Amino acid sequence: MYGTPAEETLGGKIIMLDKGYMKELDLAFMSHGSPNTSVDEKCMALENFVVTFHGVKSHAAISPEEGRSALDAALLSFHAIEMLREHVKDDTRMHYTIRNAGGPPNVVPDLTVAEYTLRSYSTKYLDEVVERFYNILKGAALMTGTTYEVQRDLPFKSKVVCHKVNDLLMANAAYENAPSIAPPRERTGSTDFGNVLYEVPGSCIRIAFTDKDAQPHSEAYLKAGKSDAAHNAIVYAAKIMADSICDVLVNPELLAQIKQEFEVAREKG
Secondary structure, eight states, X not given: OOOOOOTTTTOHHHHHHHTTTTTTOSOEEEEEEESSBEEBSOOOEEEEEEEXXXXXXXXXXXXXXXXXXXXXXXXXXXXXXXXXXXXXOTTOEEEEEEEEOOSOTTEEOSEEEEEEEEEESXXXXXXXXXXXXXXXXXHHHHHHTOXXXXXXXXXXXXXXXXXXXXHHHHHHHHHTTOSSBOOOBSOOOOOTHHXXXXXXXXXXXXXXXXXXXXXXXXXXXXXXXXXXXXXXXXXXXXXXXXXXXXXXXXXXHHHHHHHHHHHHHHHHO
C-alpha cells in the first residue's frame, strides 16, 4: 500500500515513479469517492505551464513608445489559443489565467505571469498540442519585443484503459453490494494515477458516498467526507480491491490476460 500525496497538483505518484516505486506491481488499484460506484474509461493527460513574460517598463501616457508590454504578450498568447481551438481534436481542453498582470494601467508592464493548462485524452496527441503552444509563446514574444521563461510542471499522462480490470472491480462491487452502481465514467479530469497506469495495469474504483447532484471538490463533497457514508465507502473499496486481488491470485490466467490487454492498449497510446 502506497500513500501518494498531491494527486491533482504536484503529482506525487509521478515523483515516486521516477524514484522506482510502484513499477514492481502486477496490478495497481486505487479508490476515490463519487456520487456513483463505477470505474473510469479514461482520464485526461495534462500539461501545466507558468510563463513569465519580461518587457520594458515605461509611462503609458508620456513615453509609451519606449515600453514593451509583457501583458500584451500574455494577451496575444491567450488570443492565439482561442484561434487554436478550431484546429485541435474535440477532446482537447485549453485553459489560461493571469496570475500577475504587472501593475497599474498608466504604466506599461515589464512583467506579467500567466498560467496555462492543456489537456487531452491522448498523451501522444497532447505532446503535439504542447509543441504548438510553445510556438504561440515564441510568436507572442516576437510580436511584442518581449522575452519569456517557462516553468513546466510534471506532465500527467492519460491512463491506459484495461477493461478486464474494470470488469473485475465492478463484478466485486456487485458482490459486495456497493451502493449506487453505475456504468463506467466516460469523462473524467486528470490524475497522476494515469502515469502509474502507463507502467502497470490497473484501475480506480469509485465508491458512492454523496448525492448524485454533488459536484467533485464542492462544499457538498467536503461535508459528505465527514459522514458515515464516506467511512463506509472506504470499507467497500477495501473489500472490492481485496476481492479482486484474491481473484487474480487464484486464477493466474486472468492476470496473464490482463497484462496482455494492457500491453496492446499501451502500444496504441
